[in-house]
Amino acid sequence: xxxxxxxxxxxRLQEGESSSxxxxxxxxxxxxxxxxxxxxxxxxxxxxxLYSAGEEKExxxxxxxxxxxxxxxxxTAPKPEDSATYLCAAVARAGNKLTFGGGTRVLVKP
Amino acid sequence: DVKVTQSSRYLVKRTGEKVFLECVQDxxxxxxxxxxxxxxxxxxxxxxxxxxxxxxxxxxxxxxxxxxxKKERFSLILESASTNQTSMYLxxxxxxxxxxxxxxxxxxxxxxxx
Numbered sequence: 001x002x003x004x005x006x007x008x009x010x011x012r013l014q015e016g017e018s019s020s021x022x023x024x025x026x027x028x029x030x031x032x033x034x035x036x037x038x039x040x041x042x043x044x045x046x047x048x049x050l051y052s053a054g055e056e057k058e059x060x061x062x063x064x065x066x067x068x069x070x071x072x073x074x075x076t077a078p079k080p081e082d083s084a085t086y087l088c089a090a091v092a093r094a095g096n097k098l099t100f101g102g103g104t105r106v107l108v109k110p
Numbered sequence: 111d112v113k114v115t116q117s118s119r120y121l122v123k124r125t126g127e128k129v130f131l132e133c134v135q136d137x138x139x140x141x142x143x144x145x146x147x148x149x150x151x152x153x154x155x156x157x158x159x160x161x162x163x164x165x166x167x168x169x170x171x172x173x174x175x176x177x178x179x180k181k182e183r184f185s186l187i188l189e190s191a192s193t194n195q196t197s198m199y200l201x202x203x204x205x206x207x208x209x210x211x212x213x214x215x216x217x218x219x220x221x222x223x224x
Binding site (some may be wrong): 031032034036041042044045046049051087096097098100101102 | 114152160168169200202213216218220
């Protein structure tokens, strides 16, 4: 069975304090690994897709990386507006469905 | 930009009622999905559709049905609402092609069953 696990569940950061979120996956032949941002009361907003180990994607203060077993979302010098829940999800080569992790709630304090 | 619109942000219904949740996308996507999101359980797939009038069960289809009469619209139906169906419901769409295309989500409907 495909599984995606995110850690930590919650992260409190000071503004400017860089950190990383982890997403471990057990998927039969990864076809794609997705990162989403979700604000309270809203739907997930797509950030990145990673397809193969070694790949990296960047957007403003966010950088996503992928290995054969996990993905990291690095937040560099975060600002309060980066506060959100970050979700990762994986799709297997043989499947058509996304398997989501439980998310990491990030709070950035000024 | 992809726009996925869910008809209601908040909905309150009574036990036993038949409930319709509507979702419309404006990008001519073939694939559409319904999820529910609960604290501690994450997003769970209820049903998806890969074409008009086509549907497939997701991981938790019990108590739900769906309808896709037009390409842009995907409806979730709670046949006889129960309190354990109180949840945040999210609709998503995805372009045709391989499943490694991203899904794009609406802002959700928070449904309360009393």
